[in-house]
Amino acid sequence: MNETRKIAVTVNGTRYEETVPVRVTLADFIRHQLGLTGTHLGCEHGVCGACTILFDGRSARSCLMLAVQADGHDILTVEGIAPNADTLHPLQEAFRDNHGLQCGFCTPGILTTLIEFLRDNPDPTEQEVRIGISGNLCRCTGYQNIVIAALDAAKRLRSEDGRRKTDDR
Amino acid sequence: MKPPPFSYHDPRTVADVVDLLGRLENAKLLAGGQSLMPMLNMRYVLPDHIVDLNRVEGLSYIKAPDGVLEVGAMTRQRDLEFSEIVGVRCPIMHEAIREVGHRQTRNRGTLGGSLCHLDPSAELVTLAAALDAKVTVASKKGTRSIDFAAFPVAYMTPALELDELLTAATFPCWPAGHGYAFVEFARRHGDFAIVSTAVLIEEDKSGKVTRASVTLGGMGPAPVRASEVERALIGEVIEEKRLRDICEVLRKLEAIEDIHAPASYRQQLATVLPRRALLKAHERIAGGARP
Ligand code: FES
Numbered sequence: 001m002n003e004t005r006k007i008a009v010t011v012n013g014t015r016y017e018e019t020v021p022v023r024v025t026l027a028d029f030i031r032h033q034l035g036l037t038g039t040h041l042g043c044e045h046g047v048c049g050a051c052t053i054l055f056d057g058r059s060a061r062s063c064l065m066l067a068v069q070a071d072g073h074d075i076l077t078v079e080g081i082a083p084n085a086d087t088l089h090p091l092q093e094a095f096r097d098n099h100g101l102q103c104g105f106c107t108p109g110i111l112t113t114l115i116e117f118l119r120d121n122p123d124p125t126e127q128e129v130r131i132g133i134s135g136n137l138c139r140c141t142g143y144q145n146i147v148i149a150a151l152d153a154a155k156r157l158r159s160e161d162g163r164r165k166t167d168d169r
Numbered sequence: 170m171k172p173p174p175f176s177y178h179d180p181r182t183v184a185d186v187v188d189l190l191g192r193l194e195n196a197k198l199l200a201g202g203q204s205l206m207p208m209l210n211m212r213y214v215l216p217d218h219i220v221d222l223n224r225v226e227g228l229s230y231i232k233a234p235d236g237v238l239e240v241g242a243m244t245r246q247r248d249l250e251f252s253e254i255v256g257v258r259c260p261i262m263h264e265a266i267r268e269v270g271h272r273q274t275r276n277r278g279t280l281g282g283s284l285c286h287l288d289p290s291a292e293l294v295t296l297a298a299a300l301d302a303k304v305t306v307a308s309k310k311g312t313r314s315i316d317f318a319a320f321p322v323a324y325m326t327p328a329l330e331l332d333e334l335l336t337a338a339t340f341p342c343w344p345a346g347h348g349y350a351f352v353e354f355a356r357r358h359g360d361f362a363i364v365s366t367a368v369l370i371e372e373d374k375s376g377k378v379t380r381a382s383v384t385l386g387g388m389g390p391a392p393v394r395a396s397e398v399e400r401a402l403i404g405e406v407i408e409e410k411r412l413r414d415i416c417e418v419l420r421k422l423e424a425i426e427d428i429h430a431p432a433s434y435r436q437q438l439a440t441v442l443p444r445r446a447l448l449k450a451h452e453r454i455a456g457g458a459r460p
């Protein structure tokens with residue numbers, strides 16, 4: 001029994017029409033069928049957060065959804081965060097500059113989570129950042145530099161509007 | 170591919186859902202998926218049919234008709250967390266929901282899913298018991314209402330027939346100016362609690378307790394109402410030393426034993442957490458609007 005369905009889904013601004021087995025998870029669909037392997041799978045049962053994507057703008061664990069459920073919806077993965085191939089998003093810059101990653105396995109899930117978090121809370125306290133990423137496991141950094149990077153990113157994003165006006169890069 | 174093979178159904182109306190439930194064998198309802206999906210990925214469950222509720226109309230809402238808060242089964246936990254009505258009418262729910270999983274799981278997880286999964290230490294389950302909630306269930310035969318006290322029939326088993334769907338839960342609201350607190354102990358933020366407690370109290374002008382609800386989660390297969398403590402509190406002025414004496418009886422509650430904690434540890438928490446919660450609830454009344 002391998003029932004399939006046709007789905008239409010927008011990922012990082014690109015519309016895909018695909019046929020998927022109904023039992024395939026959204027994470028496997030994104031990685032294997034769309035080839036977007038930036039979304040990582042650590043545990044495949046909802047514990048580690050490495051597979052976090054934004055589903056209609058809200059963070060969600062893609063290992064805990066079925067690909068069929070994405071029909072008609074909008075998804076953002078880590079590949080869609082940067083404005084273009086040459087420029088990093090301020091959040092990514094902050095992670096690079098503050099050594100917010102080591103092996104990088106957890107990073108896609110942390111970045112997508114923080115995109116939503118900083119949108120909801122542009123001026124968070126350290127404690128709020130720690131709670132915000134509490135659903136993401138990192139085995140390398142000890143979280144300290146991730147928290148520093150997130151706070152730095154918040155600052156960069158807050159001043160982004162002003163900077164855009166003066167420095168048109 | 171992790172999940173086992175199944176047929177997938179995505180009905181749009183409650184009538185279609187109960188129709189499917191009435192005729193499909195070995196079907197599982199998929200709500201927010203934060204418990205069922207891991208169980209599928211690990212193949213703990215092998216359903217022949219998955220009935221996805223995510224496209225069913227009319228199951229996601231928060232209403233507050235007189236005296237109660239009514240929440241549709243597919244309302245996401247995150248919507249409860251940020252709902253103004255919930256904050257005003259049922260502030261303890263805001264406090265409890267912040268302990269439910271993480272941002273990403275609350276974005277998907279639903280009220281109905283949590284109540285039907287019925288994990289003994291799930292915060293919303295403890296809360297439903299504390300507030301004397303009622304759940305509404307629908308089947309082809311019509312709808313019926315079940316007192317939450319009678320909803321858990323065994324470990325992780327709700328009083329639902331195979332052809333029934335939980336459509337909403339109704340939480341009676343406490344009057345403005347009541348005291349409340351949700352306190353739990355977990356090893357890590359976002360984990361299921363080892364023991365949790367939900368308390369609500371009302372006090373008269375002199376500070377004496379006139380009404381109390383004290384519930385413990387995580388002790389056994391279903392939440393426990395500490396009725397002995399509730400009775401003992403009436404007429405008392407909340408004060409730490411007196412609470413120690415009153416809460417000591419909770420050490421005699423039966424408790425489960427698992428890899429997280431032995432029964433004696435849970436019994437110790439059962440005496441400590443309600444005391445802390447009652448003090449917090451009392452401080453809230455003192456700090457806020459005493460009626
Ligand atoms: S892979 Fe999805 S939470 Fe770990």
Ligand code: FES
Binds near residue numbers: 104
């Ligand atoms: S950087 Fe290695 S897991 Fe986070």
